[in-house]
Amino acid sequence: SYVLTQPPSVSVAPGKTAWITCGGRNIGSKTVHWFQKKPGQAPVLVIFYDTDRPSGIPERFSGSNSGNTATLTISRVEAGDEADYYCQVWDSDSDHPVFGGGTKLTVL
Amino acid sequence: EVQLVESGGGLVQPGGSLKVSCGASGFTFSGFGIHWVRQASGKGLEWVGRIRSKTNNYATAYAASMKGRFTISRDDSKNTAYLQMNSLKIEDTAVYYCSRHNGYSTSPFDFWGQGTLVAVSA
Numbered sequence: 001s002y003v004l005t006q007p008p009s010v011s012v013a014p015g016k017t018a019w020i021t022c023g024g025r026n027i028g029s030k031t032v033h034w035f036q037k038k039p040g041q042a043p044v045l046v047i048f049y050d051t052d053r054p055s056g057i058p059e060r061f062s063g064s065n066s067g068n069t070a071t072l073t074i075s076r077v078e079a080g081d082e083a084d085y086y087c088q089v090w091d092s093d094s095d096h097p098v099f100g101g102g103t104k105l106t107v108l
Numbered sequence: 109e110v111q112l113v114e115s116g117g118g119l120v121q122p123g124g125s126l127k128v129s130c131g132a133s134g135f136t137f138s139g140f141g142i143h144w145v146r147q148a149s150g151k152g153l154e155w156v157g158r159i160r161s162k163t164n165n166y167a168t169a170y171a172a173s174m175k176g177r178f179t180i181s182r183d184d185s186k187n188t189a190y191l192q193m194n195s196l197k198i199e200d201t202a203v204y205y206c207s208r209h210n211g212y213s214t215s216p217f218d219f220w221g222q223g224t225l226v227a228v229s230a
Contacts, residue, residue: 033217035153035217041222042205042223043145043153043207043217043220044220045216045218048216049216054218086152088153088217095213096155096158096171097155098155099145099152099153099154099155100152101152102153
């Protein structure tokens with residue numbers, strides 16, 4: 001089945017930019033969604049269709065997808081952005097969704 | 109306001125069964141598929157399975173490790189989906205979330221419930 005690879009952790013100072021990658025074979029040909037997951041809370045969709053932001057999600061969150069890597073970019077990082085982030089695509093071979101392993105974003 | 113509320117979680121012994129529910133409000137439940145996703149403590153999100161809408165014949169599908177043990181159903185008259193879990197294993201211990209999906213594979217899971225904890229232990 002299709003595999004998505006994320007770095008286990010990313011650390012960033014407040015006010016700086018964080019890049020969270022999601023690697024997959026020719027992932028640029030797929031549609032990628034990103035979720036923010038905080039302890040004890042439901043996952044929240046932060047980027048969909050590679051680059052779109054749901055209403056209520058700050059413009060500081062953006063996405064890109066090309067080749068073998070999709071990227072979630074969080075600009076001007078705030079303490080409240082500290083969370084786990086998961087990428088997700090649909091695996092057409094198995095006809096079900098696949099999640100990356102998740103990346104823990106730590107705000108220093 | 110779209111809401112999904114899971115319930116029915118609890119402590120169950122290995123080999124036991126449990127049925128959890130996902131109650132929906134704020135949208136036309138019958139028009140959406142429902143997916144179940146779980147998260148074990150300290151682990152990532154894992155897809156469990158899904159049930160499609162009536163338009164898509166209520167088709168179900170499951171992750172390989174749950175196939176044959178888990179069954180997803182729905183009652184559109186009650187705006188509720190269910191996850192029946194049998195032959196539970198310790199490794200099934202997790203928070204179980206439900207999410208709605210419009211049935212198009214590229215579409216996102218735009219709303220999720222808060223989850224219900226299932227603990228499998230002797």
